[in-house]
Amino acid sequence: QVQLVESGGGLVQPGGSLRLSCTASGSIFNFYAMGWYRQAPGKQRELLAGITSGGSINYADSVKGRFTISRDNAENTVYLQMNSLKPEDTAVYYCSADYGVYWGQGTQVTVSS
Numbered sequence: 001q002v003q004l005v006e007s008g009g010g011l012v013q014p015g016g017s018l019r020l021s022c023t024a025s026g027s028i029f030n031f032y033a034m035g036w037y038r039q040a041p042g043k044q045r046e047l048l049a050g051i052t053s054g055g056s057i058n059y060a061d062s063v064k065g066r067f068t069i070s071r072d073n074a075e076n077t078v079y080l081q082m083n084s085l086k087p088e089d090t091a092v093y094y095c096s097a098d099y100g101v102y103w104g105q106g107t108q109v110t111v112s113s
Contacts, residue, residue, distance in 0.1 A: 002026050002102040004095050009107030012085055016111070020080040022095030022104055030073035032098045036080045038091035038109075045094070049080060063089075085111045 008020040020036070035050040049059045049069035057069055068081040078095060092106040 002029075002032070002097050004097060004102055004104035006093065006095050006104040006107040009093060009109045011110045011112065013113050014086060014111055016085050017081070017083045018085065018109060020082065020093055020095075020107060020109075022078045022080075024076045024078075024097060024102075026076070029076040029097075032102075034069075034071060034078040035096045035099070036067075036069060036078070037094045037096060038089075039094070039106075040088075040091040043091075048093075051078065082109070085109075087111050 003025040004022050006020060006022045008018060012018050031053050033050060033052045036048045037045050038048055039045040047060060048063050049067055051057050051069050051071050066084045071078045089109060089111050091109060093109050094106045095104045096102060
């Protein structure tokens with residue numbers, strides 16, 4: 001069983017930056033692929049970025065060039081650095097382990113002036 005806890009969300013102005021963190025319980029974090037998703041009101045949850053246990057990374061076109069995913073296996077943590085934020089990035093952001101098997105509780109990101 002893996003428990004995931006996200007943090008780092010909040011209110012930011014357009015063009016600003018935030019860094020989300022997701023810390024996992026358990027000692028086998030480094031074996032899991034990790035992903036960041038978001039869900040805006042009335043929309044489906046979408047995959048933003050993923051990083052495998054070997055460090056391979058992929059991004060959704062909507063965030064490519066603005067968001068960066070990384071992981072620190074020693075800290076059991078995956079990060080999402082978000083730059084050049086836009087109002088349409090407003091959503092609840094979730095991290096997931098093992099291709100959607102485990103989920104965090106989500107953290108709200110609001111981009112507004």
